[in-house]
Amino acid sequence: QSVLTQPPSASGTPGQRVTISCSGSSSNIGSDYVYWYQQFPRTAPKLLIYRNNQRPSGVPDRFSGSKSGTSASLAISGLRSEDEADYYCAAWDDRLSGPVFGGGTKLTVL
Amino acid sequence: QVQLVQSGAEEKRPGASVKLSCKASGYTFTNYAIHWVRQAPGQRLEWMGWINGGNANTKYSQNFQGRVTITRDTSASTAYMELSSLRSEDTAVYYCARAYCGGDCSPGGYWGQGTLVTVSS
Numbered sequence: 001q002s003v004l005t006q007p008p009s010a011s012g013t014p015g016q017r018v019t020i021s022c023s024g025s026s027s028n029i030g031s032d033y034v035y036w037y038q039q040f041p042r043t044a045p046k047l048l049i050y051r052n053n054q055r056p057s058g059v060p061d062r063f064s065g066s067k068s069g070t071s072a073s074l075a076i077s078g079l080r081s082e083d084e085a086d087y088y089c090a091a092w093d094d095r096l097s098g099p100v101f102g103g104g105t106k107l108t109v110l
Numbered sequence: 111q112v113q114l115v116q117s118g119a120e121e122k123r124p125g126a127s128v129k130l131s132c133k134a135s136g137y138t139f140t141n142y143a144i145h146w147v148r149q150a151p152g153q154r155l156e157w158m159g160w161i162n163g164g165n166a167n168t169k170y171s172q173n174f175q176g177r178v179t180i181t182r183d184t185s186a187s188t189a190y191m192e193l194s195s196l197r198s199e200d201t202a203v204y205y206c207a208r209a210y211c212g213g214d215c216s217p218g219g220y221w222g223q224g225t226l227v228t229v230s231s
Contacts, residue, residue: 003154035216037155045155047219050210056219088155090216097169099145099216101155 004102011108022089032092034072112136116222129192132206139187140164143209150202
C-alpha cells in the first residue's frame with residue numbers, strides 16, 4: 001500500500017520557521033487535497049490544515065500548508081515549544097479509494 | 111457540537127476477534143463517512159477502511175482485507191469495526207474519524223478518543 005513520504009524528524013529553535021515535506025504520487029497528492037494533522041503523545045490527531053492550505057478555526061496562522069504537483073509542505077513560523085509534536089500528512093488515493101498517510105514527522109523545539 | 115465517542119479498551123488472545131464502536135453525535139450521521147485508523151505503539155497512522163454513513167458502502171485497506179468488517183447502525187448513529195484473527199501486531203490504538211466532507215474525503219477534524227486493543231497470550 002502506498003504511503004506518503006515525510007522526513008522522520010525536524011527541529012528548530014523558538015521563533016524559527018520550520019517546514020515539513022510530504023511526497024506522494026499522481027494518484028494521491030497529485031490528484032487530491034492534502035490534509036495535515038498534529039498529534040501529541042497519547043492523544044488523537046488534530047486537524048491542522050485541510051484542502052492543501054486551509055486552516056480550521058482555532059488553528060494559529062503560524063501554520064500554513066502548500067502543495068505543488070505531487071508534493072506538499074507544512075510550514076510553521078514563529079516556532080513555539082508547544083509545537084513539539086508529531087505531524088502527519090494525508091491525501092485521498094484514487095487507486096486505493098481511501099486515504100494514505102505519511103510516516104509522520106517528529107518536530108523537536110530545541 | 112460534533113463528537114465521536116469510542117468504546118473502551120479491550121484485551122484479546124491471539125486468534126480472537128474484537129468489535130469496537132464509535133458513537134457519533136452533533137451532526138447528521140448519514141451525511142458523512144466514518145474512517146477507522148489505527149496506530150501501533152510508536153508507529154504511524156494506518157488507514158483501515160471506511161463506511162458511508164448513508165448507504166453503508168465500505169472500502170477496506172488491502173492490508174486488512176478479509177479480516178476487517180465495518181458496519182453502521184443509523185438508528186444509533188454508531189459505526190462499528192470488527193477485526194478478526196487477531197495477532198500481537200494488531201496491538202494498537204484504534205481511532206474512528208469523520209470524513210472531512212460528504213464525499214470521498216480524508217479524515218477531517220473530528221476524531222474519537224481512541225480505543226486501545228491489546229493482543230497477548
